[in-house]
Amino acid sequence: MARNSSHPGWADVTPRAMFLNRRALMGGALAAGFVGPAAARIAATPSPYSTDAAPNTLEEITSYNNFYEFGWNKGDPKANAGRLTIDPWSVEIGGLVERPGSYPLDDVLRAAPAEERIYRFRCVEAWSMVIPWIGFPLSALLDRAGVQPGAKYVAFQTLYRPAEMNNQTALSGIDWPYVEGLRIDEAMHPLTILASGLYGDPLPRQNGAPLRLVVPWKYGFKSIKSIVKITLTEAPPPTTWQRLQPQEYGFYANVNPQVDHPRWSQATERRIGGGLFAFASRQPTQMFNGYGEEVAALYAGMDLRKFY
Amino acid sequence: MRKVPVGAVYLAGLVPLGWIVWLVVSGGIGVDPVKEIEHRLGKIALWFLFGGLAITPLRRFLRVDLMRYRRAVGLVAFFYVGLHVLVWLVLDMGMLWAQALGDLVRRPYLFFGLAALLLLLPLALTSNTASIRRLGRNWRRLHLLVYPAVALAVVHYLWQMKVVQPQGWLWLAGFGVLMALRAVPRRR
Numbered sequence: 021m022a023r024n025s026s027h028p029g030w031a032d033v034t035p036r037a038m039f040l041n042r043r044a045l046m047g048g049a050l051a052a053g054f055v056g057p058a059a060a061r062i063a064a065t066p067s068p069y070s071t072d073a074a075p076n077t078l079e080e081i082t083s084y085n086n087f088y089e090f091g092w093n094k095g096d097p098k099a100n101a102g103r104l105t106i107d108p109w110s111v112e113i114g115g116l117v118e119r120p121g122s123y124p125l126d127d128v129l130r131a132a133p134a135e136e137r138i139y140r141f142r143c144v145e146a147w148s149m150v151i152p153w154i155g156f157p158l159s160a161l162l163d164r165a166g167v168q169p170g171a172k173y174v175a176f177q178t179l180y181r182p183a184e185m186n187n188q189t190a191l192s193g194i195d196w197p198y199v200e201g202l203r204i205d206e207a208m209h210p211l212t213i214l215a216s217g218l219y220g221d222p223l224p225r226q227n228g229a230p231l232r233l234v235v236p237w238k239y240g241f242k243s244i245k246s247i248v249k250i251t252l253t254e255a256p257p258p259t260t261w262q263r264l265q266p267q268e269y270g271f272y273a274n275v276n277p278q279v280d281h282p283r284w285s286q287a288t289e290r291r292i293g294g295g296l297f298a299f300a301s302r303q304p305t306q307m308f309n310g311y312g313e314e315v316a317a318l319y320a321g322m323d324l325r326k327f328y
Numbered sequence: 329m330r331k332v333p334v335g336a337v338y339l340a341g342l343v344p345l346g347w348i349v350w351l352v353v354s355g356g357i358g359v360d361p362v363k364e365i366e367h368r369l370g371k372i373a374l375w376f377l378f379g380g381l382a383i384t385p386l387r388r389f390l391r392v393d394l395m396r397y398r399r400a401v402g403l404v405a406f407f408y409v410g411l412h413v414l415v416w417l418v419l420d421m422g423m424l425w426a427q428a429l430g431d432l433v434r435r436p437y438l439f440f441g442l443a444a445l446l447l448l449l450p451l452a453l454t455s456n457t458a459s460i461r462r463l464g465r466n467w468r469r470l471h472l473l474v475y476p477a478v479a480l481a482v483v484h485y486l487w488q489m490k491v492v493q494p495q496g497w498l499w500l501a502g503f504g505v506l507m508a509l510r511a512v513p514r515r516r
Contacts, residue, residue, distance in 0.1 A: 080359040092493045095358060145490070147360065193491055264491060283487065284438075285431050288424065296352065296361050302422040 062134050062217045064154045069211060070138035071310075076149040076293050078219050084292060085226045086143065087245055088194060089178065089185035096187075097226035104184045104246070106230040115175070115251035118166025125230055129216055132160035136220075137213055137234070142275045142309045144239035148289045153234055154217025159208040167204070167252060174207040175257030176200045176233060177249035194260065200244040201257035201271065202235065203318075211236055211314055214247070237311040239273045270328040274319070275309035279328050337397045341404030344372045345411070362419045369412040374485060376405030377478045378502060385509040399455050402474075406452040409445055409481075437487035440480045447477035478503060 075081075087097035109125040134154050142148045162174070180197035182188040188196045206212060215234045216223055223229040228245025235242050241261050251257070261269035268282050277287045289305045308315050319327075348368055351357040357364050380401045386392045421428040432438050451471055454460070460467050482503050486496040 084359045092495075094360065147363075191494055193493075280434075283435055285427055285435075287427060290360075290362065290420070292360055294362075296419065302420075302424065 061220050062154050062222065064134040064136040064217065064220065067135045067137050069314075070136065070152075071140055071150060073138070073140065073150045075138055075152045075219075080293050081149060081151055081218065082224050082226055084149075086145075086240065087226055087228065088192065089188055089196070089198065089246075090226070091187050100186050101225035101229075104179075104181075104225045104229070106225065106246075109230050109248075111231065111247060112249045113161075113165045113251075114249070115253050116168040116171035117162075117252050118168060120165070123165075128161060128214070128231065129156075131164050132156035134217065135213075137215075137236075139234060139236040140309050141234075141236065141240055141243075142289060142305065144241055144269070144273070144281060144286075146284060146286060146289050146305075147292055148305075149292050152219055153213065153215040154220065154223075155213035155215035155234060157210055158212045158214050158233065159210065161214060161250075162207060162252070165250075165252075167208075170254050171252035172204050173253045173256050174202050174204060175249075175251040175253055176202075176244045176247050177251075178244055179246045179248045193264075195263065197248075198244060198260045199257065200233065200242055200259050202242070203256075204252075205318055206235065206315075209315060209318065211311060237275055237308040237315045239275060241269070242273050272319075272324075272327050274324065274328075275305060276307060276324055276328070277305040278307075279325055332397075334397055334400050337400035338404065341376070341400070341407065344368075344408075362415070366412060366415045366420055369408050369415060370485065373405050373408035373412055374481060374499065376401055376408060377474075377481060378506065380405060380474070381478060381503075381506045385506065389509065403452060403455055406448055409448060413441075413445060437484050440487065441484035444477045444480035444484060447473045447480070451477070475507070 083098050084094045085097040086094065087101065090097040090100040107125075110122045111125070111128050112122050114120040134156055136152055136154055138150060138152045140148060141151050158174075176199065178198040179185070180188060182196075202212070213234050214231055215228075216231050218224065218227055223232065228243075228247075231247050232245040233243045233247065242259075256271060259269075259271060261273075262271055275286075280286050286305055288302050290302050306312070348357070348365055352361060352365070380398055383394050383398045383401070386394060417423065417428055421431075432442050451473060454463060454467060454470060463470065482499055486492050486500060489496055
């Protein structure tokens with residue numbers, strides 16, 4: 021579980037800006053025009069919660085996305101998310117909190133120091149990746165807002181802006197905006213993070229810029245993207261997939277190889293990046309996506325077939 | 329139109345496969361080549377199945393007679409159905425036979441796909457002229473199986489989607505139109 025201390029960090033790799041500059045020089049003045057200024061890199065400390073599995077490439081992580089606001093196909097978010105305005109951005113924190121209000125993104129990001137969290141990511145569609153997020157524990161932000169004792173759940177909402185999100189139409193069959201939720205103990209768990217970066221750089225739009233949730237022991241759809249609203253509630257909040265198909269998607273959506281999706285098996289997964297020889301990359305899915313040691317206690321005594 | 333040899337249909341049928349091979353070789357297939365190849369093969373099979381079903385209405389309503397190409401269109405469709413299943417079994421499931429078989433019988437959408445394949449198999453096997461002669465009237469009856477087979481294939485396609493997308497409904501509507509055209513009563 022713990023990361024090997026001799027594992028080279030991203031700081032040891034050629035900085036992206038330098039790499040781009042080198043390319044620009046090699047490609048001549050013409051190429052330089054396309055490169056543009058490199059975004060500022062995020063200083064982040066490594067985390068003991070990181071896996072030592074090899075991360076997927078930036079190319080894989082940024083060109084294979086489910087972000088239905090931008091289209092149905094895995095390549096659509098990359099193609100269509102470019103027009104999304106992410107600056108200015110603020111997050112409205114409300115409900116059962118001591119200090120409700122609209123928090124500018126800069127302020128949100130100051131809740132805790134940025135950490136690099138290399139997490140396994142398991143999609144409900146039975147594929148998986150390993151992703152080097154930059155983020156901080158959600159609990160830090162919730163603590164800053166001051167959770168009232170009566171709060172039992174946390175509701176999240178994605179931006180609703182049809183002018184920039186091309187699939188936010190009635191025709192899509194999804195009731196926008198996308199909403200998700202966690203139980204308060206899940207939200208406060210140290211593994212649960214708000215991510216604002218990837219591979220040391222600010223999060224690309226197709227991955228849920230500027231701020232997304234990452235809950236590594238749950239199916240990917242729980243990790244809601246481009247968050248604009250966080251509400252502490254007493255009652256369980258609605259979640260988009262549960263609303264769409266309650267018999268297939270539950271509130272918990274914990275990764276569980278023993279509880280199949282009604283239409284497909286969850287026993288194994290295909291690790292993206294195996295190329296054509298994916299039969300070598302189909303591997304058994306782990307209970308709680310391998311984070312059982314940290315999170316199993318949250319569900320002690322619960323029938324996980326019933327609370328799927 | 330009639331001058332085009334039937335062999336041209338078989339050759340044209342290889343073009344989509346060639347395109348997939350090109351995408352794989354050139355790296356344009358994306359980061360999940362297995363799913364992409366599998367889905368593309370299935371979609372191509374659907375196109376040819378629909379093409380085969382369009383030939384009779386084309387002749388009847390538009391007086392475009394492509395009847396002599398129908399066998400080739402059907403066989404090309406079956407070729408892609410076979411490749412689709414093969415890619416699923418070998419590249420996607422990684423020949424995990426137990427899970428593959430378990431999924432086949434337990435998952436309705438996979439079962440529908442399998443049923444479509446099984447219904448198409450005898451049609452492909454009896455597509456030769458000798459079978460047509462030998463089976464006589466029964467050949468026509470046997471080949472009515474293409475209707476439930478394509479219906480199952482369309483349902484298989486829609487059912488594997490997390491939510492049915494507009495494109496899925498278009499395919500279903502297209503199938504409905506092809507069926508409805510057959511139900512139009514003949515004049516007189």
